[in-house]
Amino acid sequence: MRFDLLSLNLVLAIAETRSITRGAEREHLALAAASKRLSDLESRLGVGLFERRARGVELTEAGRALVRHIRSLNASLHALESEVVEFARGIKGHLRIAANASAIAEHLPADLAAFARAHAGIRISLEELTSAEVQAAVAAGHADVGIFVPPQHEAALDCRPYREGELAVLVPQGHVLAKRRGVPFDALLDFDIVGLHGGAAVHEQMRERAQALGRTLNTRVQVHGFDAIAQLVEAGMGVAVLPAVVAARFARIFAVLPLTLQEPWAQRPYLLAVRRQEVLPTVVQRFVDALSPAAVLPDVPAATPESLSDAPPVARQSRARKR
Secondary structure, rough: OOOHHHHHHHHHHHHHHHHHHHHHHHHOOOHHHHHHHHHHHHHHHOOOOOEEOOEEEEEEEHHHHHHHHHHHHHHHHHHHHHHHHHHHHHOOOOEEEEEOOOHHHOOOOHHHHHHHHOOOOEEEEEEOHHHHHHHHHHHHOOOOEEEEEEOOOOOOEEEEEEEEEOOOOOOOOOOOOOOOOOOHHHHHOOOOEEEEOOOOOHHHHHHHHHHHOOOOOOOEEEOOOHHHHHHHHHHOOOEEEHHHHHHHHOOOOOOOOEEOOOOHHHEEEEEEEOOOOOOOOOHHHHHHHOHHHOOOOOHHHHHHHHHOOOOOOOHHHHHHHHH
16 A cells, blocks of 8 residues: 555644644645545545534544654654755765663763774664663664673664673762762662662662562662763762772762672673674774774784774674674
8 A cells, every 4th residue: 555645744743633634734735635635545544534513534543553653753754854964965875873871971972082083974773762762762773782781681683792880879978878989789678779760770780689688678769871870879868889880980070989889790881782694884884993993803903993994894794704
């Protein structure tokens, strides 16, 4: 079944104005032509899209479903147009990255800046998601590359090491734990916890560890963003566990102290993920090689900014086969 954009946008206009007349005017159509288009579309679909009421028209269930898809289609078309137009402006590709908050706070900014300097023609989009959401976004094709903390939930992903991270404890100055350089996790369970929103890798890890110890994680408040956590800890709302780099940074800004988290799981890896496929798009392959050189075959020289721009297709295909 073929659809034309004019008829679909007419449906959207009628839905938003709740009037066939005003919808036709918005799409610059004569009322008779608009009514014919709408009638033809309903006949082809085999369902009514609108119910006529005294004060205008209302979408049916089928109409609401169609409008959702029309809006999604228009958004995709807009993104398609924007991306294609960028090629005329010298842009050579668009890289969509999804990463969890810790990766963005610890390592990713510097690596993205270095990649952007070496590949000025590639536009980069970055979205912050939870580790589970990152994996889902890459598996569904909404992101080209994902960076997250294990475990891996999506079987359709090709994952490789990115970097190592470390968790630390953040307490307010003057806290009973402030005189100690490091603390085990069970010592934190006697206090209120300030943490990230549910689903965040750090929070889920703490919750699971508390359950394993037969204890309860006393989460007093959950927020979006490490800066909010630091301010709440400073205000005495509780203690927190967050990336060590971030904790040290906030100790220079707020009246808080970073402590070593004395647990083996305080050391944690970040994984870089792409959707499994025979050969990665060139832009994605360049980014993967730049951020995860361990993925390069031993007999292939490690990628450099200079070599990436002229990397032969055979080398990229060899790496793809190894995956």
